[in-house]
Amino acid sequence: MTTFQSPQNNGAASGTDTEGFGQRVDQIGVDAQQLWSDARSAVTGLSETLDIRGRVDRNPYGMVLAAVGVGYVLGGGLFTPLTARVLKLGVRLAALPFVKDELLGMAEAALQGFQAGQSNVSGQGNAAGIGTAAPRTSGPGTIS
Template sequence: MTTFQSPQNNGTSGSKDNDGFGQRVDQIGVDAQQLWTDARSAVTGLSETLDIRGRVDRNPYGMVLAAVGVGYVLGGGLFTPLTGRILKLGVRLAALPFVKDELLGMAEAALQGFQTGQANVNGQNPSAGIGAAPRTSGPGTIS
C-alpha cells in the first residue's frame, strides 16, 4: 500500500499558498457582491420600465388576467387539450366578422337580383330599380 507524504517545507511556501487562497476567496466575495448589485439594479430598472405598480393601479382586473395567463403558460398549460379548444373558439370568433360581411354581401346580391327579376316581370326598367314608373312609350312596351 502506498501512502502519500507531503513535501517538507519550512513554512514560508505554505503561508504563501494560504495568502493566495485567501485573496481568491476575498475576490470571489467581491465578485459575488458586484453580481448581486448588478442584478438588483437590473430588476429595479425592469420594474421601472414596465411600471407594474402604475398598471395595476390603472387596470387591476386586466393585470389579474395577465397574471393568470402568465401562470397558465408557465404552469405548462400551453400544450393541453383545453388550450386547443380555446384557440379553436378564438379563431372562430375572430373569423365571425368576415363571415358576417360575406353573408351580408351575398344576401344583398340575391336581393338585388330578385328585385331586377321582379322589375323585368312587371315591365319596369331594370336599371331604374324598384319604385320606378313603368315606361309608357318606346320599343317593347305595352300600350
C-alpha cells in the first residue's frame, strides 16, 4: 500500500516528495519489466513443454482437428443440439463392441446348451434301448 505525505509548506512540494515519487515510478517500471520477463519465460516454458511446432510437423491433420475442436468448444458449440446428436451417436458406436460380444456369448452358450441337450437325448436313448433296432427272434409265426 502506498502512503502519500501531505505537503509541509502550504501546498508547495518538497524535494523529498518528488524524489519519493520518482523512486516509486522507477520501482513500478522495474516490477513491470520483471513481470514481463516472467510471463515470457512462462510462455516459452509452456511452448517447449507442449512442443506445438514438433507436433504440427509430425501430425498436421491431427493438429488441425484439435484446433477445430478447441475452436468449437470455445465458440460455444458444446451445448448445442448438434453436439447432443454427435455424442449420442458416439455412445452407440462405443457400445457396439460390448453389445456384439454379449450377443456372441449368448449365442455360443445357447449353441452349447443345444448340443449338450442333443448328446444327452441320444446318450439316454442308447442306454435304455430306445432308438436302436431290437433283435428279431424267430418264433412260430415269423419267417426268417
